[in-house]
Amino acid sequence: MDRKKQWLIYGMLTFATSTWGSAFIAGKIAIESFEPATISFLRFFGAALLLFPIMWIMERDIPKPTKKDWGLFALLGLTGIAIYNICFFLASKHAPVIKSSLFIAANPMLIMLLSGIFLKEAISKRNVIGLLLAFAGVVTIITEGNIMMLLRFQFELIDFVLLGAVITWALYSVLGRIVLRKYSSIVSTTYAVGFGTLFLLPVSLLESPWEHVATASWSAWLAIAHMSVFVTVIGFILYYYGIQKIGAAKASIFINVMPVSAVMMATVFLGEVLTFATVIGALFVLCGVYVGTSVKRKKTEALAHAKTG
Structure with missing residues (x-):
């Protein structure tokens, strides 16, 4: 892969994970009007309405899915769409943002571990x-430089929910790598969202969502629309495209951009103060992403010389 295309993929992954940061803010707005499963269902139902026409227009020769393929798509919908998002919005409602963010920040480590074990992806020292x-940068941002804050946390039941979010997203990323060997990022995302929406519907109905529709604020509807279009349709397609091209382990490093963008957006849209610790943490994240995704120049030059020599 030439460097120009490589940087384009890195740019796509950065944009995708940056939009996910906005989900923290949008989720906080939507949770004031709707329950967790209902938000998830409305978000992905809206995304499905966009994704299926896009897939049919853009993908001309879609391979016919086998029973095994349908099973994998269903697993993607169950893990990364249904369970993950219910856990995410439950945490938005019941867990401190600091704790939620820390659990989510642990995701890349689990994805890298599972990718090495099950996908046999090469994991270099630079990646680690x-x-x-x-991760150090994310912790600095979340704790605002006060690392001792972590010692004050006590184990709670909501921690199981947060752990469920971390595990299901890691499974979604690793399983997605298998599906992407046969299908494009658009097809994989569309079928995963389709199954996820079906799984979310009965859970949403248990929350009696229609009671909240009439009283929901416009800001809640706009938040859900934003999560459907930008966070899901655009973000998920770009993330899966990145996994397809550079692997789940390396792509997962970009997830660390998410809390940085969440803090930056909170500063712009919610008027929160940008602290010195946030700036330092953001620099650590950027350095980590650069180190983890770059290849030693000497090796690259040696390979190029060997090809031309």
Whole structure:
């Protein structure tokens, strides 16, 4: 892969994970009017209405799915769409943002571990160092530089929910890599969202969502629309495209961009103060992403010389 295309993929992954940061803010707005499963269902139902026409227009020769393929699509919908999002919005409602963010920040480590074990993806020292640098930056941002804050947390039932979110997203990323060997990022995302929406419907109905429709604020509807279009349709397609091209382990490093963008957006839209710790943490994240995704120039030059020599 030439460097120009490589940087384009990195740019796509950065944009995708940046939009996910906005889900923290949009989720906080939507949760004031709707329950967690209902938000998830409305978000992905809206995304499905857009994704299926896009897939039919853009993908001309879609391979016919086998029973095994349908099973994998269903697993993607169950893990990364249904369970993950119910856990995410439950945490938005019942867990401190600091704790939620820390659990989500642990995702890249689990994805890298599972990718190495089950997908046999090569994980270099630079990948690990980059991931640790980025994680240190995320922790600095979340705790506002007060690392001792972590010691004050006590184990609660909501922690199981947060753990469920981390595990299901890691499974979604790793399973997605398998599906992407046969299908494009658009097809994989569309079928996953379709199944996820079906799984979310009965859970949403248990929350009696129609009672909240009439009283929901316009800001809640706009938040759901934003999550449907930008966070899901655009973000998920770009993320899966990145996994397809550079692997789940390396792509997962970009998830660390998410809390940085969440803090930046909170500063712009919610009037929160941008602290020195946030700036330092953001620099750590950027350094971590650069180190974790770059290849030693000497190796690249040696390979190029060997090809031309």
